[in-house]
Amino acid sequence: MRAAPVGIVGLGYVLGEHSLPVDGIDGRMEVMREYRMPDRQALWGWDRFRRTERSRADLAAESAAGTLARGGIDPGEVDALIVCCGDGLNYHAQNLLTGELSKRLGLNCEFVSWVGGAGCASLFSAARLARSLVIADAFRNVLVVGVDKVDDEAIRFQRYGVFSDSACSFVIRGEGPVDFTVAGIAVASSLSSLNGAGQDLAQKCVLIQSVFERLAPVKGNFPYAGSVFFGSNVFLPIQDLERSVMPVDGLVHERGNVASYGHCAGADPFINLVDFYARGDNDGVTRSVLGSSAHGHFGVMLLERRRTEAVS
Structure with a gap:
């Protein structure tokens, strides 16, 4: 069991390439009427959102490649990969995404896992799992990647948020430089x-x-x-x-x-x-x-x- 602190290195993100105004989202007014939300940007905080035409694998790979570069970590040094996604992808789709991501990054991981089920708190569950693996001395460098993309534009605007497409990533480690x-x-x-x-x-x-x-x-x-x-x-x-x-x-x-x-x-x-x-x-x-x-x-x-x- 590792007694020394665990750290994070290479934290970064990628956003959808299109920045668009929230007031152009189809169905926005219907949602606002349903939940009696006043159309006041200053009250709710909305203004713009980010949309991508790229795949989840594209977003995740770009973010993760930047993480490894910033952290000075060779792909061969990553011995565990945890992917977090809030989308309802089934087991087959999860494997395809994880496999494509590993191929693009040149990973050869001993351990791969998919974390979801806790909505927007899932990435914290992934980070907690990664930290536990490092503390247990099971792995040295755990790459954590979170990616989310809205496929159905009808659900982009909801009563609690305007969803943007994005990916973020970081490495959790117990040895070496950290941020x-x-x-x-x-x-x-x-x-x-x-x-x-x-x-x-x-x-x-x-x-x-x-x-x-x-x-x-x-x-x-x-x-x-x-x-x-x-x-x-x-x-x-x-x-x-x-x-x-x-x-x-x-x-x-x-x-x-x-x-x-x-x-x-x-x-x-x-x-x-x-x-x-x-x-x-x-x-x-x-x-x-x-x-x-x-x-x-x-x-x-x-x-x-x-x-x-x-x-x-």
Whole structure:
């Protein structure tokens, strides 16, 4: 069992190549009328979204190739691959996508897995699995790739978000240079809300608080005050509601991508983190809290920036 910290390297993303206005989405007004949503961009946060004509394999391969290049990792050094996708792809389609991705990257992995089922919190489940594999000394470099694409334009605009097509990726490792160390990660589900009856606010509050309670052992070494929170780019009122029930104080909520990107499914927190540091004026911020929720699921990851250091 590895005692040293586990880190992340090469974090990056790819967005759909077309940036389009939200007000041009077919069926948008019907959804708004159904759920009594006022057509006010300033209230909801929407403006534009990203659409791709490329395949999921195209997006995933471009993102993952960039991850390996940024991390200085040869494809032969990747000994585990975890693909996360919120789409309802069956077993055969999953294998085709994973196989195509491995071929394009030149991977020869000992272990390959597909993670889904927790909606937009699934990528946190994938990261948790990757971290566990590294901590157990089962693998050295675990490549995690998340990719989501809307095939049916009728579902691009929903009551909680405007979906963009995207992919993101990173390597979780226990040795070598890293960009961030993982101070903690927790994911939980509310099984009682997964029976199709819906999840009420009380259930959501209890679920969110339970996840933060799981992180309690690391809280003393990871003060939340002054940390930046990166969440999902869903509509602003929903972000405000979920943030209000998080049992932490002093977090700065970064949500500058809501208007320009929309909701990139599970990739949102990671995309927002990359863009935050890419601006160049946030180098002094070292602690980040990433969070993502879905119906019946919630995940949180605590990261500490370690750009020039190495995990050993």
